[in-house]
Amino acid sequence: MPVGGLVPVATDDEAADVIVRNAKVYTQDAARPQAGAVAIRDGVVRAVGDDADIAPYLGARTRLVDALGRRVVPGLNDTHLHVIRGGLNYVLELRWDGVPSLRQALAMLRDQAARTPKGQWVRVVGGWSAEQFAERRPPTVAELNAAAPDTPVFVLHLYQSAVLNRAALKAAGFTKDTPDPKGGQIVRGRDGEPTGLLLAAPSALILYSTLAKAPTLHGADKKTSTRHFLRELNRFGLTSAIDAAGGFQNFPGDYGTVTELARDGLLSLRIAYHLFPQTAGQEIEDLTRWIEMVRPGDGDAWLRLNGAGENLTWAAADFENFAQPPPVPHRRLRGPRSRRPYACSWRNGWGFGARHVRRDHPARPRRLRKARR
Known part of the structure; x- marks a missing residue:
C-alpha cells in the first residue's frame, strides 16, 4: 500500500526505522549541500537524497515523517558542557529562560516554592540574565523573602553573584561569624549579619559551594x-x-x-x-x-x-x-x-x-x- 506517495518495498532486514521527507536536509557535502529526504536505521544515516533515493529503504514498519519543509541538520556536538553534573539535579531547577519580566519570574518562583517539598530548595542556576527582564535588574533579597518566606531560595546571576532568601541563609549556615572565603564576599548589613547577597570577588567558588549545600536527589x-x-x-x-x-x-x-x-x-x-x-x-x-x-x-x-x-x-x-x-x-x-x-x-x-x-x-x-x- 502506498505511503505518502511511496510504495514500501524493503524487507524488514533492509528497511529504515525512520524516513524524514519533504525536508531541507543540510548534508555538509559541497557537491550536494541540500537534499529533500533522509533514511535512518539503527541510529545511522543510510541514505540522503530525494524521494527516489530513499524509496528503497521504505518498509512496512518504517516510520514516515513529513518535515513540512523544515530544516534538518546533523546532530550537534557541544564541546564544553557540564552534562553529568547538571543532569543530577536538573528537575529541581526553576528555569527563567526567556521570561520577559522580573515580575513574572517572581510569580513563577512563588508557585514553585508552594509545591516544593519541605527541606528542598528552589534554585535558579542559569539560562537567564537581568538584561532580559523589562526591569533590567535581578531580584532583591526582600523580593525573594516575600515570594518564599519559608522555603530556601538560591538565585544565581551569571557567575558574578547569588541572592539567597532568609530561609536559604539559615539552611546554608551563614551567620554573623561566617568568614568571607578566599576570593568571595558575603555582603553584610550594618549589624554585620549576612544580607543574602554573595559576590564572586572574583572567584565563583563561594557560589558553587553554597549551592552544594542544598539537598540532592537520590537513586x-x-x-x-x-x-x-x-x-x-x-x-x-x-x-x-x-x-x-x-x-x-x-x-x-x-x-x-x-x-x-x-x-x-x-x-x-x-x-x-x-x-x-x-x-x-x-x-x-x-x-x-x-x-x-x-x-x-x-x-x-x-x-x-x-x-x-x-x-x-x-x-x-x-x-x-x-x-x-x-x-x-x-x-x-x-x-x-x-x-x-x-x-x-x-x-x-x-x-x-x-x-x-x-x-x-x-x-x-x-x-x-x-x-x-
Whole structure:
C-alpha cells in the first residue's frame, strides 16, 4: 500500500526505522549541500537524497515523517558542557529562560516554592540574565523573602553573584561569624549579619559551594532527572557532548548515574567525559588514583573517558567574574608544582583539556616532551 506517495518495498532486514521527507536536509557535502529526504536505521544515516533515493529503504514498519519543509541538520556536538553534573539535579531547577519580566519570574518562583517539598530548595542556576527582564535588574533579597518566606531560595546571576532568601541563609549556615572565603564576599548589613547577597570577588567558588549545600536527589530520581536533561538537550539538536567535569563532580561517585543509564541503554546523548582534580594541592593524588582505575577510551560509543580536565591544577583556575582582576599573580603558574599534574598525565598517556591557558603557562610542548622522557 502506498505511503505518502511511496510504495514500501524493503524487507524488514533492509528497511529504515525512520524516513524524514519533504525536508531541507543540510548534508555538509559541497557537491550536494541540500537534499529533500533522509533514511535512518539503527541510529545511522543510510541514505540522503530525494524521494527516489530513499524509496528503497521504505518498509512496512518504517516510520514516515513529513518535515513540512523544515530544516534538518546533523546532530550537534557541544564541546564544553557540564552534562553529568547538571543532569543530577536538573528537575529541581526553576528555569527563567526567556521570561520577559522580573515580575513574572517572581510569580513563577512563588508557585514553585508552594509545591516544593519541605527541606528542598528552589534554585535558579542559569539560562537567564537581568538584561532580559523589562526591569533590567535581578531580584532583591526582600523580593525573594516575600515570594518564599519559608522555603530556601538560591538565585544565581551569571557567575558574578547569588541572592539567597532568609530561609536559604539559615539552611546554608551563614551567620554573623561566617568568614568571607578566599576570593568571595558575603555582603553584610550594618549589624554585620549576612544580607543574602554573595559576590564572586572574583572567584565563583563561594557560589558553587553554597549551592552544594542544598539537598540532592537520590537513586532513581537522579536517573529521571538526568534523562529529562538529556532530552532537553536533544530538543535543541544536541546528540553528543564533551563533559568538561568541574568542581563538586567527584569520580567515581557522581558518575554512577550516567554510567548506569549507559549500561541500560537509556542515554539519548553520546558523552565523552573528563576527570577533574577536586582539591588544590592534591591534584597528583587524584590523578594517580584515577590512572590506576581507568584509561582514556574506556567505555563505548555512548559513554567513554576522554582524559583529565577541565583544569589539571587549581593554580591555573580562571575566574568567571571578569569585571574584577584575579587576586593571585600568574607567577604561581611558573613553579614545578603547577607543572606536575600535566607531566603526570602526559607520562601516563592521558590527554587533558584546560579551560584557560596563558601563553606563558608552563605546560608547553617541549616541557611536556621532557616530562614524558
